[in-house]
Amino acid sequence: MTAILVTGSSRGIGAAAAAALEARGVEVIGHQTRSGDAERIAADFSDPRAAQMLWEEAMDRSGGNIAAVVNNAGLFEKNRLERSDIEWLDAWEDTIRINLTAAAQISRFAVRHWQECIAGQDGVRGRLVHVASRAAYRGDSPGHWHYAAAKGGMIAMHKTIARAYAAEGILSYAITPGFTDTSMAGDYLESRGGAGLLADIPLGRVATPEEIARIITFCALDAPPSMTGAVIDANGASFVR
Template sequence: MSNKKIHILVTGASRGIGKAIIESLDQDNATVVGQSTKGGDRLIASDFTQDGAASGLWDEALDRLDGRIDVLINNAGLFQPNPVAADDWLESWNRTMTINLTVSAELCRLAVLHFQQRDKPGRIVNIASRAAYRGDGPDYWHYAASKGGMVAMTKTIARAYAHQQILAFAICPGFTMTGMAEDYLASRGGDKLLADIPLGRVAQPEEIASMARYCALDAPASMTGAVLDANGASYVR
């Protein structure tokens, strides 16, 4: 990309992968703002369960970034069990879809329109999951479906707008050592799950962040539409 400061918006940036992404970009010629539910240092407070959250976040990010966003990184996600017999199954399904897919889609749409209006190149990096291909446990239909939708959306954006130099990439981590995954590993018996990962360990947030940074700044244009796996060979496509 050009030598001028790259303006980047990262969602789900208060911890885990999102925080690691911001830290990885700090060493580059980039100006980054993030999103979290509660806000904080360089973080815009935005609750993705609320109507209008995506557009409100986008507008505030534009204000903080002098009216220009060059890269959108969708990392925000919800990973909570939803047993098939639960009375609030549909409510839980809709909440996960809203946070993991619908808000990401809204932000992708706003990014594409912004790139088109400026008639400048732009990049979208979507953090999906191994579950998009492999599926997930019986309590996580909603999570797998949301991440499968994110991958399909990424491919569609890449195919639709490559001629305008609007590029899109998806990253599909397996278990990554964040608070969300740690709780799940503990609840399911970590040793048994780790035995299914030939590498013998889960990914570190910094590993996923390095991939996101590459897609955001350095990946060649011909790579648009790529889906990158990072799961320790626990699922090889």
């Protein structure tokens, strides 16, 4: 059975993606930051060793048969400009590590693994799906420089991977949601005026985790190889490009 590693799968978009993939008959190897559910691998990405530990455990559980990785885990915490220098820098580095560096580490492990695998009939060896953010293109609030920078870096990384390894059958897709109805986004919406912020979304509502999960599932299982390198927006037309 095909196995897919989904990081940050304990709630929100990650939980919805895991459910959607399982409904397609996929074995999902889930991940969460802290221990508590034996079905998910616990790995705290603020620890530089955690990404490698997660990958090795996922490979062990799947018997070395990971067909795709969904880089979804993220940290979204405000970092006030008025903080002390060390507090501001610590928050910056934590967000970059969790949102970008850990995804880069796991992507690297996956690419190296797939380079040694035999391609399927469609020529595909493996797929990466990166859950980035509208912030990668539009930017974010004054308290979220670090988040926007991390997601912008993820998009640049994704495009580089797609161009570098397409000829080897290693595909990369990215999704850039806007506001999504998760606990993380809920706190942010409330901090910026709540329902009044919806005026900036022509659709008139935020996305649901299930909507983003449908896009993730498409990229992980169905997207044609010629789509590698694509970035799929899902923001209710609040930012079009």
